[in-house]
Structures are given as structure tokens and as C-alpha cells.
Amino acid sequence: RETLMTAQNMVEDYKTNARKEAELLVREAEIRTETMFKEAQEKVIKIHEDIVDLKGIRRHFKEELKRLIDGHLKMLEFDKEREGETSEQEA
Known part of the structure; x- marks a missing residue:
């Protein structure tokens, strides 16, 4: 009879330990999931930034390019006007 009680106590201890271990594994998985979710959120925020x-x-590049093109167009216009003046003076 004492052997049976000892065996039952051992079985209960195994069950308790298994349950505690399972709860610990679940909690660790929850923590890992939360960490992964937070990291994913941070990555989304960083990508958005x-x-x-x-x-x-x-936008800045386009503005600078437009300024550069406008400057060159003005230089071409000025050069064209000078050529016109030179042609008139030669005539």
C-alpha cells in the first residue's frame, strides 16, 4: 500500500512538473511573440520614416534640378540675344 501511495505521489509530482514546464514554455513563447511584434512595429515605423x-x-532634388535647368535656359536665352545683337552689328 505504501508503494502505491509513493507511486501516486510520484505521478502527481510528474504531472505538476509537466504542467509547470508547459506553462513556462507557453509564457516564453508569449514573450517571444510580444518581442517579435514590437520589433516588427518598430521596423514599420522606421520604414515609414x-x-x-x-x-x-x-522633392529637394527635383527643385534643384529645375533651378539648374532654368539657369541653363536663361544662359541659352542670353547667348541667343547676344548672337542676335552681334548679327545686327555686323550687318
Whole structure:
């Protein structure tokens, strides 16, 4: 009879330990999931910030390119006017 009680106690201890271990594994999995989710959220925020920054850089580049083109067009216009004046003076 004592052997049976000891065996039952051992079985209960195994069950308790298995349950505790399972709960620990579940909690660790929950923590890992939360960490992964937070990291994913941070990456999304970073990507969004990068997109905003890149749009600003693109806008600035387009403005600078337009300024450069306008400057060259003015130089061409000025050169064309000078050529016209030179042609009139030669005639």
C-alpha cells in the first residue's frame, strides 16, 4: 500500500512538473511573440520614416534640378540675344 501511495505521489509530482514546464514554455513563447511584434512595429515605423525622408530628398532634388535647368535656359536665352545683337552689328 505504501508503494502505491509513493507511486501516486510520484505521478502527481510528474504531472505538476509537466504542467509547470508547459506553462513556462507557453509564457516564453508569449514573450517571444510580444518581442517579435514590437520589433516588427518598430521596423514599420522606421520604414515609414525612411519613406518620408526619401520623399523629401526627391522633392529637394527635383527643385534643384529645375533651378539648374532654368539657369541653363536663361544662359541659352542670353547667348541667343547676344548672337542676335552681334548679327545686327555686323550687318
